[in-house]
Amino acid sequence: MATPVLDLQTLRKGCAHCSLQQLCLPAGIGVEGLQQLDSIVRRRRPIARGETLFRTGDDLSAVYVARDGAFKTISISEDGEERVVGFHLPGELIGLDALGDERHRCDAVALTTANVCEVPFDQLADIASQVPGLQHQLLRVIGRSVGRDQDHLDMLARRQASERIALFLHGLAERFRHIGQSDAQFKLPMSREDIAHFLGLALETVSRGFTRLQEDGVIEVDGRRIAILDRVELDRLAHHPEAADARRRVSN
Amino acid sequence: MATPVLDLQTLRKGCAHCSLQQLCLPAGIGVEGLQQLDSIVRRRRPIARGETLFRTGDDLSAVYVARDGAFKTISISEDGEERVVGFHLPGELIGLDALGDERHRCDAVALTTANVCEVPFDQLADIASQVPGLQHQLLRVIGRSVGRDQDHLDMLARRQASERIALFLHGLAERFRHIGQSDAQFKLPMSREDIAHFLGLALETVSRGFTRLQEDGVIEVDGRRIAILDRVELDRLAHHPEAADARRRVSN
DNA sequence: CGGAGGTTTGAGGCCCGTCAACCTTTGTGG
DNA sequence: CCACAAAGGTTGACGGGCCTCAAACCTCCG
Numbered sequence: 001m002a003t004p005v006l007d008l009q010t011l012r013k014g015c016a017h018c019s020l021q022q023l024c025l026p027a028g029i030g031v032e033g034l035q036q037l038d039s040i041v042r043r044r045r046p047i048a049r050g051e052t053l054f055r056t057g058d059d060l061s062a063v064y065v066a067r068d069g070a071f072k073t074i075s076i077s078e079d080g081e082e083r084v085v086g087f088h089l090p091g092e093l094i095g096l097d098a099l100g101d102e103r104h105r106c107d108a109v110a111l112t113t114a115n116v117c118e119v120p121f122d123q124l125a126d127i128a129s130q131v132p133g134l135q136h137q138l139l140r141v142i143g144r145s146v147g148r149d150q151d152h153l154d155m156l157a158r159r160q161a162s163e164r165i166a167l168f169l170h171g172l173a174e175r176f177r178h179i180g181q182s183d184a185q186f187k188l189p190m191s192r193e194d195i196a197h198f199l200g201l202a203l204e205t206v207s208r209g210f211t212r213l214q215e216d217g218v219i220e221v222d223g224r225r226i227a228i229l230d231r232v233e234l235d236r237l238a239h240h241p242e243a244a245d246a247r248r249r250v251s252n
Numbered sequence: 253m254a255t256p257v258l259d260l261q262t263l264r265k266g267c268a269h270c271s272l273q274q275l276c277l278p279a280g281i282g283v284e285g286l287q288q289l290d291s292i293v294r295r296r297r298p299i300a301r302g303e304t305l306f307r308t309g310d311d312l313s314a315v316y317v318a319r320d321g322a323f324k325t326i327s328i329s330e331d332g333e334e335r336v337v338g339f340h341l342p343g344e345l346i347g348l349d350a351l352g353d354e355r356h357r358c359d360a361v362a363l364t365t366a367n368v369c370e371v372p373f374d375q376l377a378d379i380a381s382q383v384p385g386l387q388h389q390l391l392r393v394i395g396r397s398v399g400r401d402q403d404h405l406d407m408l409a410r411r412q413a414s415e416r417i418a419l420f421l422h423g424l425a426e427r428f429r430h431i432g433q434s435d436a437q438f439k440l441p442m443s444r445e446d447i448a449h450f451l452g453l454a455l456e457t458v459s460r461g462f463t464r465l466q467e468d469g470v471i472e473v474d475g476r477r478i479a480i481l482d483r484v485e486l487d488r489l490a491h492h493p494e495a496a497d498a499r500r501r502v503s504n
Numbered sequence: 505c506g507g508a509g510g511t512t513t514g515a516g517g518c519c520c521g522t523c524a525a526c527c528t529t530t531g532t533g534g
Numbered sequence: 535c536c537a538c539a540a541a542g543g544t545t546g547a548c549g550g551g552c553c554t555c556a557a558a559c560c561t562c563c564g
Binding site for chain 2 (some may be wrong): 017096106130135136149159197239
């Protein structure tokens with residue numbers, strides 16, 4: 001009940017005024033399609049850090065897009081271990097995990113306070129079959145999500161922790177750039193533990209990996225603030241592990 | 253040019269006579285929708301082992317479904333390492349990796365000789381927006397593919413090789429059962445090396461893992477022939493790693 | 505028979521997971 | 535203002551699991 005005025009402003013603003021319009025579902029659809037889409041989108045009040053959009057087992061009722069903030073989707077294995085299935089930045093669809101059997105297979109948790117648009121799925125599918133461009137764009141957005149999953153697979157299939165970490169930072173920077181934020185310095189929305197559960201590593205290994213990258217002059221680390229100092233070297237570490245960092249030779 | 257007669261028979265048979273009908277795109281659509289779908293599906297002559305359906309960088313022109321046989325999708329990293337993005341059994345859509353930017357991001361390679369249906373994507377999208385059930389089923393099939401990717405992520409995030417291997421066999425057996433084949437004994441369509449590249453392990457580790465499972469009486473291994481002897485124990489190894497196999501206690 | 509591809513097994517070394525201690529920051533309450 | 539606790543992060547020591555390298559075996563096929 002803190003800021004009703006802000007809420008009203010948010011409610012008034014539709015997709016047409018949203019800065020993410022070209023990355024999100026409205027991209028490439030006409031004016032009348034936009035109005036139809038707009039009419040079903042529910043703009044929620046701010047979500048607090050730690051709150052969930054849905055939980056494992058919930059019916060697929062809607063998909064979600066953050067306008068700001070960040071989310072993680074997690075699954076808890078039977079032995080109680082948390083695995084991070086994905087991180088979700090603004091403009092990236094959340095909830096597609098339930099497309100297969102109409103039940104969510106993970107929890108979606110806010111990493112920061114965040115504003116999200118909620119799109120009732122049945123109505124979205126209805127409109128998609130009427131508006132020519134929307135079905136196409138829906139498939140594209142789903143496809144980008146599939147692409148991020150494959151990037152994730154690619155990270156996890158690497159055997160060296162340093163490669164996974166370099167690839168993680170590289171991919172995250174690219175996603176920040178994609179939504180118009182700096183890819184040279186940013187604040188990580190997630191903890192070291194979240195990153196570890198995302199990369200299949202121990203959190204200490206993640207911390208050591210960051211420290212090592214800083215020692216090598218590739219990045220600068222200050223808690224969750226990251227600055228990328230040497231993008232070329234970061235790329236090489238991510239993609240060409242055999243080419244050891246020349247800077248390191250002196251100390252070997 | 254080996255078996256033109258068989259080809260003609262295959263061409264004559266449409267989705268309506270296909271044993272995979274209920275798992276594939278036609279599930280839940282009406283007769284007239286089925287005819288529309290049928291009219292765009294191209295049934296290819298058999299694909300030989302090692303042949304590709306598409307390669308990285310190719311435009312998205314069609315999606316594919318195997319009627320029999322098996323495929324792998326792979327990506328070659330810049331340092332020349334092959335990673336297996338996914339294995340594809342009959343009824344599972346191949347080619348969704350290109351949904352994001354209309355370019356394939358991996359190669360699809362036949363693991364065995366196989367028969368596939370080729371579905372031109374633009375036409376599929378067209379018909380999907382006309383036939384009410386087809387769009388829904390397309391999203392379901394895409395969703396199941398996303399679900400398999402998440403199962404894959406779940407395997408790769410496990411730190412113990414034995415867990416990944418148990419989970420791999422468990423999941424594969426489930427998929428065989430789903431398409432009406434035995435889940436108690438089956439022939440692996442892929443090599444140890446393929447499995448290693450799928451699980452992010454060295455191939456020797458995969459081989460040792462199989463041997464160990466056999467020593468423990470969980471499975472029987474004969475090259476690529478696998479028989480699951482103790483399903484309960486396999487599940488426990490896959491999901492409850494802390495509960496060490498009681499059979500092993502005697503030798504420890 | 506010989507060669508290639510696939511699989512298994514052995515030996516050794518290193519990376520990373522585990523356990524632990526310590527530090528900083530944040531928030532709570534006396 | 536300080537005491538205290540909790541959460542997040544860093545660093546160190548140590549041991550084990552897995553990767554690497556290597557060799558042997560098998561089946562298949564020309």
